[in-house]
Structures are given as C-alpha cells and as structure tokens.
Amino acid sequence: MELTINGKLENVYQSKEYTNTKTGVVTPSRWSLQFMEELKSAEGVQLVIHKINIPTEKIALYKEKVGDLISVPVKAWVMNGKVGFTGV
Helix, strand or coil, rough: CCCEEEEEEEEECCCCCCCCCCCCCCEEECCCEEEEEEECCCCCCEEEEEEEEECHHHHHHCCCCCCCCCEEEEEEECCCEEEEEEEE
C-alpha cells in the first residue's frame, strides 16, 4: 500500500538543531515541506498549515517546486490523538 499527500507546496525550510537544556540531548535539524489547506464551514474559511518532515537526501526533489501542485509519498503516525506524516 502506498500513501501520498497531494497539494500545493507553500514552503520548504530547514529547522534549527535543538538541544534539550535538561538532558543535553541534541535533535538535529531537518527539512520540512508546508502545505496549506482551506477548511470551509458556516463560520467562514479556516487556513490550516500541514508540515511534512522529509529526509535530507530528498530535499532536491522539492526545493524548486514551491507554488506547484505536487505529490509526496509519506508514512502516517499518530501521537497524542493527532495524525502526522513523514516523507519517505
């Protein structure tokens, strides 16, 4: 089975490395893609930004496609009752 996210790529960015001040554990920087979704309801339109982390070796596939409609193969995960996606 293959799972993909399809949509307009809004942004590609690299997060900063993070060090937990209590434990000293370092979380390395990572690349992420951002997609925007418009949710329409009786109250109006709500814009929701979705972030997908992708492996560094895949960044070249997406860096020049900001503003384009793209398809990203992903794997899904659940944390604290929320579904998230990671590029594969």
